[in-house]
Amino acid sequence: MSNRLRPELPRLPKHMARLPIDKRGYPVPWFAARLNGEPDFRLFDPSKLARASKERRCWVCGEPLSAFNYFVISILDAVNRVSMEPPMHEDCAVFSAQACPFLTRAEMHRRTAGLPEDTYEVAGVVLDRNPGVILVWATRAYSVIPVAKGLMFKIGEPVNCRWFTEGRNATRDDLRESIEELTHEQNFSPDQLRWLMRLFESAQS
Numbered sequence: 085m086s087n088r089l090r091p092e093l094p095r096l097p098k099h100m101a102r103l104p105i106d107k108r109g110y111p112v113p114w115f116a117a118r119l120n121g122e123p124d125f126r127l128f129d130p131s132k133l134a135r136a137s138k139e140r141r142c143w144v145c146g147e148p149l150s151a152f153n154y155f156v157i158s159i160l161d162a163v164n165r166v167s168m169e170p171p172m173h174e175d176c177a178v179f180s181a182q183a184c185p186f187l188t189r190a191e192m193h194r195r196t197a198g199l200p201e202d203t204y205e206v207a208g209v210v211l212d213r214n215p216g217v218i219l220v221w222a223t224r225a226y227s228v229i230p231v232a233k234g235l236m237f238k239i240g241e242p243v244n245c246r247w248f249t250e251g252r253n254a255t256r257d258d259l260r261e262s263i264e265e266l267t268h269e270q271n272f273s274p275d276q277l278r279w280l281m282r283l284f285e286s287a288q289s
């Protein structure tokens with residue numbers, strides 16, 4: 085494939101430089117499965133999930149990880165300390181948080197039509213709407229728990245967190261708004277809310 089990267093995307097980080105570019109101009113993540121010959125970012129290749137976990141390879145670029153693990157997660161995942169996707173390099177995680185169309189475009193919903201039966205959807209995190217504020221959560225430790233159709237990653241103490249929304253750094257107001265939207269379906273306890281705000285504040289200094 086010799087397609088051109090979409091001009092509005094951030095510069096491709098070093099680790100992602102060798103990924104193919106799809107027809108739309110997005111770099112094709114290592115995990116993506118193919119549907120009718122074309123990579124479909126909604127689907128992951130189960131063999132890649134196994135390798136990412138066993139060989140400690142970055143979910144986005146497929147290269148080996150270093151000591152730190154970066155998870156791209158929603159605030160709900162942060163509260164629950166889980167990720168449905170394996171860890172990444174820092175630059176791959178930040179690029180994903182800034183550029184992934186599912187994460188950054190409020191008007192773009194995950195399409196579910198046209199998916200074959202028994203495919204492997206990226207996530208249990210699949211939300212029918214934009215996830216609002218997302219975190220790039222850096223940690224030294226995690227454990228892997230097998231779940232139906234995949235793996236769940238129980239993530240360790242954060243070494244640091246970066247917060248994004250719609251491809252830019254998230255503000256306190258973005259976080260409040262995101263929490264408010266989520267409270268329609270998720271009751272955060274006062275402790276969880278305080279913890280989230282503290283985590284956010286600690287990243288702002």
Ligand SMILES: [Zn+2]
Nearest residue numbers: 142145173176
């Ligand atoms: Zn990577």
